Amino acid sequence: MSGPVALHTPTTPVAGAALASDPVLRVNDIQAHFRTQHFGVSREVRAVDGVTFDVRRNEIYGLAGESSSGKTTLIKTIAGAIKPPLQVVGGSVQFSFMPGYPGLHAAPAAEVERVRWRHLSYVMQGSMNVLNPMRRVISTFQDFAWRHLGGSRKQFEERVVAHLARVRLDPAVLRAYPHELSGGMRQRVTIALATICKPDFIIADEPTTALDVIVQKDVLGMIRSIQQEMGSSVLFVTHDMGVHAHLTDRLGIMYGGRLVEEAPTPEIFSRPLHPYTVYLIGSLPRIGDDTPRKSLEGSPPNLADPPTGCRFHPRCPLAMEVCARQVPPMVESLPGHRVACHAVNPGAAA
């Protein structure tokens, strides 16, 4: 958590219109495992193990979770960036703009080519380094986006300049090398780069982690305004709950490669149900509250040898006998609020 930005009250604009519309992304029971074989010893790390969620049109969906909870693997799987030893073992990832294929990993190369950047774009982790230090910014735009937009060089440049104005950047940055720009400017350039084709879906992997809180706030506001202007959906991943409170419409909490809770962001903050989420929210600093924070005993599960049943049960204060035996199903406990916990949903396990 990056301290002071953690807001004590959720101030997210509630996107009421978004709730009724159809999903752009439908992830269904996706399982992605790392499989390695060395000298006859095979090892399987179940980094993502049965995650199901939808992202609706025109909404920002947040994914939160601690390190090694499978966030990055999950979005790599969604983006189709599957390289050995990572393998998709089961489930599907359906995009509304790519009907008929159970995910980018299973689609033919031509289809992947058509969809990427034009419909689906990706703001990488450590996006400060997305710009090639040896090339001027305009060359990077040409390399990455021209092929998807077409038109003459002049038309393309005009379009880039117009788009840069949206992120409040001067056209002069196009002639600069990345090292001549400040961190915030570079970040804005990468956001402009990811959004210039007006993609339907943007995956953002911790795009603000390396920035200080002032620039962070600025960049988050920019992502929100561009997203609303273009009507895109955003899958926003960060471990920083303050950022989630500030930006996202709905929030999914991951633990040990599974989704444990999902609800509209204000509701997660005001009424967390899963014991892990309760601890997570309880650990956030609040203005005027100086009681010591309780930390959770134990450490995140080893995904090569995960606990049986609910993966949280060895650390859970509410653990019951059934928790070690059965994987709790994801159940809609309250309207729009799904939780996977035996203690919250007694009798849900069939």
Next chain:
Amino acid sequence: MLAILRDLLKYNLEFRIGIILVGIVVGLAILSGFSPYPPGDVYVVPPDVPPSSAYWFGTTSRGQDVFWQVCVAIRNTLLFGITVAAISRVLSLVIGLLSGYKGGWIDRALMGVNDTFIVIPLFPILVLFYFVMRDSMTWLMLAMIMATLGWAYDARLIRAVAMSLKTREFSQTAVFSGMTTREILTREHLPYVMPIVFSTTMNNMNWSIGLEVTLSVLGFTDINTPTIGGMIYWANQHTAIVAGVWWWIAFPIAVVIMAFVGLFLLAVSMNEYIDPRSRLSRMGGGAR
């Protein structure tokens, strides 16, 4: 680029000396175009005349003017070095970038070949080539053979850089945006390794010129094309040192040493421009 040259001239002594030496050598090579005698002809001037105002570098026992011989010889030797460097740079760039970026079996196959070339003993191989090919061994042929033997070390160097580049975010974003492998290598990675290539070019030229001189001195090349090594070969054949015709050997050696030292200093100063740490260590800074 011009500003970089100006700064290097202003602040870097090695670069200044190097550019002067290389400038003199290149000047001599250009002068060869104005030679009053065809370079292959013999007995066009009185033999064995010591350096004088008429014959600046003296004349040889074969009746050739040493000055004009040196001009033609250094031109051929430089051209040889440039040809070898150019061809071997292309090979090491293509193989290094591809091997580092692709990895997997392509990397293993290419580096297998690469390591073979690294361990091959060069000199015996080149002598063997000469004995097999004899009269068909022109200098262009020799340049091709040396180029195919001289890329391996630098291909490994470039591969190491490419392996680091492929894990950076801009490479991954390039893949995600749909750029092909060829586009990524030429547009994203090539600008990155170019400074390294410039530096290795100078060293490669030195290496190839040195090897060519060695082979020529021993008579293992086409001795009728005047080169620096060829001049020394003919001087030895006429026992120039014993006969007291020292200028026949001294001037070509002086010019080729100027070329060596000049190219080496350029490579060193280029390296300093590329690597800021060597600048730090010159100032006495950096980690100790």
